[in-house]
């Protein structure tokens with residue numbers, strides 16, 4: 019039997035549901051944030067806005083191939099900054115890794131005079147490779163960080179890819195405990211364990227902003243799948259309730275966006291989520307949410323970049339070691355009839 023059971027394969031499918039789409043006017047989702055300018059130097063739009071006098075400046079960069087929102091959050095006073103959920107480009111057809119996305123963001127960081135202190139992950143992504151090690155080369159004094167339960171994900175998938183426990187030693191510079199606090203310049207940051215999509219999932223609270231990863235999506239997209247190993251729809255419901263219990267003006271910056279007929283958006287307020295989240299708005303019961311997620315997740319396929327992503331991301335963004343001929347290889351677990 020394959021190391022991937024059908025449940026595991028189901029668990030590792032494609033992005034969240036896009037059904038029952040309802041358009042929310044962009045001005046509503048962005049209010050009262052003010053877009054100050056956009057940068058045409060990137061291959062995709064990026065935005066720069068500040069939210070209030072003592073809040074971080076947030077730069078959002080959309081990576082279209084994986085529908086990922088990458089963030090730079092910075093202290094406007096000291097310009098100390100953190101990168102969150104970066105993307106390393108990978109073309110599965112040719113087996114080619116490139117740094118096209120980070121090549122666009124690195125000059126931006128230099129132009130803005132930002133001091134990168136942290137390179138953070140909200141969780142071990144199954145749909146894109148992290149560029150953490152690319153940025154670590156440019157900013158060697160920055161610390162890579164993820165929630166401490168990444169060890170659970172490493173223990174699950176290490177054997178799948180033939181990785182010994184030693185492969186994970188020093189994979190990340192910092193393994194955050196629940197509610198751990200740290201400073202980013204003058205900004206106060208806190209790590210919030212918000213499991214359900216994955217067991218290791220954390221959010222980063224910076225002032226009155228929260229970087230949610232895949233723990234919640236834009237109100238009209240709703241929620242992420244919960245059928246990865248260690249995923250739990252009840253836990254995600256609880257995490258979403260905790261997010262929606264924050265002050266209503268807090269801003270939630272999502273890790274992906276999958277719009278059907280509107281531009282990609284990256285931020286909403288807690289109040290908007292309470293009123294409009296299509297899977298978990300106020301009044302939706304735990305049993306209703308769990309039933310919806312189980313039904314929806316049961317028909318989702320595996321993410322296209324599943325195996326390359328996990329093999330890279332559980333090692334903090336390190337690619338496989340080169341063999342004697344200098345080649346690198348990703349492994350793909352194979353299921354076949356016993357007589358073949």
Ligand SMILES: [Fe+2]
Pocket residue numbers: 141142143144145215232
């Ligand atoms: Fe994810």
